[in-house]
Amino acid sequence: MSTPVSPAGTAAGTADTAETLRGALAALLDGLPPKAAAQAVDRLIANYRGRTPTDAPVLRDRSDVVAYAAYRMPATFEAVRSALAAFADAVPGWVPGSHVDVGGGTGAATWAVGATWAGERPVTVLDWAEPALALGREIAAAHPALRGGGVEWRRARIGAALDLGGSEGGPDLVTVSYVLKELTDADRASVVDAAAAAGQAVVIVEPGTPDGYARVIEARDRLIGAGFHVAAPCPHSAACPIVPGEDWCHFSARVSRSSLHRQVKGGSLAYEDEKFAYVAATRFPPAPAASRIVRRPQIRKGQVLLDLCETEPSLRRATVTKRHGALYRAARDADWGDAWPPVTDE
Numbered sequence: 001m002s003t004p005v006s007p008a009g010t011a012a013g014t015a016d017t018a019e020t021l022r023g024a025l026a027a028l029l030d031g032l033p034p035k036a037a038a039q040a041v042d043r044l045i046a047n048y049r050g051r052t053p054t055d056a057p058v059l060r061d062r063s064d065v066v067a068y069a070a071y072r073m074p075a076t077f078e079a080v081r082s083a084l085a086a087f088a089d090a091v092p093g094w095v096p097g098s099h100v101d102v103g104g105g106t107g108a109a110t111w112a113v114g115a116t117w118a119g120e121r122p123v124t125v126l127d128w129a130e131p132a133l134a135l136g137r138e139i140a141a142a143h144p145a146l147r148g149g150g151v152e153w154r155r156a157r158i159g160a161a162l163d164l165g166g167s168e169g170g171p172d173l174v175t176v177s178y179v180l181k182e183l184t185d186a187d188r189a190s191v192v193d194a195a196a197a198a199g200q201a202v203v204i205v206e207p208g209t210p211d212g213y214a215r216v217i218e219a220r221d222r223l224i225g226a227g228f229h230v231a232a233p234c235p236h237s238a239a240c241p242i243v244p245g246e247d248w249c250h251f252s253a254r255v256s257r258s259s260l261h262r263q264v265k266g267g268s269l270a271y272e273d274e275k276f277a278y279v280a281a282t283r284f285p286p287a288p289a290a291s292r293i294v295r296r297p298q299i300r301k302g303q304v305l306l307d308l309c310e311t312e313p314s315l316r317r318a319t320v321t322k323r324h325g326a327l328y329r330a331a332r333d334a335d336w337g338d339a340w341p342p343v344t345d346e
Contacts, residue, residue: 208275
């Protein structure tokens with residue numbers, strides 16, 4: 001397990017990392033014919049929204065990978081970074097000394113880890129698509145902490161044969177983002193079990209859909225069964241209080257889009273909101289939030305309505321009014337996915 005060496009990344013550091021990533025992606029798109037990019041994006045969107053798991057790589061060649069990077073990498077980066085930020089708050093002072101990204105493709109999660117915790121660390125990115133790994137290595141040249149010899153981009157089948165090493169010699173942090181959807185039920189279970197067997201901390205991110213939430217809950221149960229403690233988003237490691245089929249837990253990350261990004265995605269807005277579901281768990285005891293805001297706060301005249309997941313565990317709507325003073329002001333500034341009440345230095 002790693003030792004505390006530095007604080008989580010600052011907001012300025014995160015913004016700098018995101019801007020560097022956008023610049024690297026823009027440079028890639030300069031050499032790709034617009035028609036080829038559009039065709040690849042259309043096919044990838046159809047696959048991304050589909051429900052059929054696969055036993056073959058989705059990304060076939062460089063055109064596919066460049067289109068994927070332009071279409072998905074900024075959103076994946078922001079979603080994983082948001083999940084890691086909540087996780088970092090629950091493990092204050094802990095910094096991963098090593099990182100393995102399972103199914104990492106072009107490396108969005110490695111950029112997100114770098115935006116969350118400063119410094120260099122050994123990193124291994126595993127994916128079964130060689131073109132994705134090659135492009136990820138190329139993009140990483142723009143990131144000071146990822147372009148050195150401590151980062152390995154390795155081809156591997158993401159499934160039952162996955163071996164990440166034992167917990168004694170395994171990585172501090174294992175990330176699995178937007179991967180489980182592509183796998184069969186048996187391979188999903190094997191990947192989560194391999195992550196649990198190897199890592200001191202595991203962070204899993206999936207699309208913020210009912211299906212994505214179901215996969216996250218399944219992974220959460222397996223991690224708890226392997227002796228892990230949930231650090232985020234849940235304030236507890238008990239069963240999720242959401243009734244299956246009636247609702248699902250997910251969050252939202254704001255994604256800035258460059259003009260080239262808007263061109264490839266066919267959109268006109270300067271931003272988009274990426275919905276995602278996630279679980280972050282550790283072998284060591286974390287300090288999870290007292291409760292988590294699980295819906296966008298409703299600001300009304302003189303009051304704020306907060307939908308909370310609490311430690312009991314339970315779901316509850318809290319009403320914060322002006323008579324609550326500083327807490328009311330904090331509620332007006334609170335966002336979907338934030339810990340509640342806010343942590344202060346006082």
